Amino acid sequence: MVVIEGLSFGYRRSEPILVDLSFEFPTGTVTAVTGPSGKGKSTLLYLVGLLLSPWEGSIRIDEVETVGMPDRARSRLRGERIGFVFQDAALDATRTVVDNVVEGSVYTGMSRRAAVRRARELMDRFGVGLRADHRPGEVSGGQAQRVALCRALLVDPDVILADEPTGNLDVGTAQVVIDALREAAHSEAKTVIVATHDPDVMAACDRVWEL
Ligand SMILES: Nc1ncnc2c1ncn2[C@@H]1O[C@H](COP(=O)(O)OP(=O)(O)OP(=O)(O)O)[C@@H](O)[C@H]1O
Ligand SMILES: [Mg+2]
Numbered sequence: 001m002v003v004i005e006g007l008s009f010g011y012r013r014s015e016p017i018l019v020d021l022s023f024e025f026p027t028g029t030v031t032a033v034t035g036p037s038g039k040g041k042s043t044l045l046y047l048v049g050l051l052l053s054p055w056e057g058s059i060r061i062d063e064v065e066t067v068g069m070p071d072r073a074r075s076r077l078r079g080e081r082i083g084f085v086f087q088d089a090a091l092d093a094t095r096t097v098v099d100n101v102v103e104g105s106v107y108t109g110m111s112r113r114a115a116v117r118r119a120r121e122l123m124d125r126f127g128v129g130l131r132a133d134h135r136p137g138e139v140s141g142g143q144a145q146r147v148a149l150c151r152a153l154l155v156d157p158d159v160i161l162a163d164e165p166t167g168n169l170d171v172g173t174a175q176v177v178i179d180a181l182r183e184a185a186h187s188e189a190k191t192v193i194v195a196t197h198d199p200d201v202m203a204a205c206d207r208v209w210e211l
Contacts, residue, residue: 001027002048002159002191007057009047017043021057023209027158030185030192032202035211041195042087044211045161048193050078061159079107083152087163087195089144091136091151098123098132101151108155115154122150126176141168149177153184160184160192166201178204 002025010016017040025031025048033041046052048059050066059066061081066074083104091100098119105115123129126146131139139147145168152160162181166174178201185192185206194201202208 001025001062002193003058003060004048005058005060007047007054007059009043009052009054011043016055018047018054018211021211025191025193027191028185028189029206030181030194030204032205032208033193033195033211034197034202034208037197039211041211042163045084045163045193045195048159049082049084049161050074051084076107079104080155081158083155083157083160085145085148085152085160085162085165087167089136089141089148091144091147093136096133096135097128097139097147100136101147101154103151104155110155119150119154122153123147126150126180127173142170142173145169146173146177149180153180156188158190160190162192162194164196164198165194166196166198171200174198174200 005022007018007021008016009018033044035041047054054067066077098116101119102115120129120132123132126149128143128146131143136144145165149165165177169177181192181194182204184190194205196202
């Protein structure tokens with residue numbers, strides 16, 4: 001479960017973007033965060049993903065306060081418990097697709113062999129298995145997004161943050177991604193937070209929070 005309380009943040013002091021937000025994201029549910037472009041959906045995900053620190057307020061993951069935590073403990077928590085699917089996939093162009101997917105496994109003590117096996121299973125499930133040994137520059141936008149989802153799921157994180165995960169996908173492939181996020185929440189008791197404008201995604205989420 002993720003709880004935010006009294007959260008405020010802006011990239012510049014003169015320009016607050018999120019002001020005094022409080023919300024609970026329960027374990028086992030998928031929550032859609034929605035609102036107009038530029039409102040701060042991605043920013044909220046970066047804060048919960050421990051990639052940014054708030055000006056004020058609290059972000060708790062299973063009752064552990066993350067604000068003010070020392071950097072090493074924060075990085076560790078991020079690596080072990082949080083899976084992030086970036087809006088633009090953010091793959092490393094110099095490494096193969098499968099190497100991108102297994103990148104986070106170093107935090108978990110998983111052997112490379114086990115990580116590659118799991119990566120290939122995930123990639124087959126999302127229809128990108130044939131692209132495993134290609135570079136990210138050789139895959140389409142929608143394939144890159146699915147690869148980014150595989151990377152986020154690889155370490156079996158408790159919290160999955162997905163930023164417009166269906167933005168570049170056709171209806172059928174988007175449904176595969178939505179189903180995977182729902183299954184992760186409902187069958188594997190994960191906390192899933194999805195930033196989205198997509199009405200089909202919102203309809204498939206358990207709760208919708210409009211910023
Ligand atoms: N690194 C940054 N430095 C300064 N301002 C930023 C930075 N990133 C985002 N912003 C600004 O913060 C605000 C919120 O941006 P954010 O990306 O969180 O919006 P969003 O709701 O995800 O939008 P979209 O639906 O277009 O993805 C916007 O006004 C944006 O211009
Ligand atoms: Mg965004």
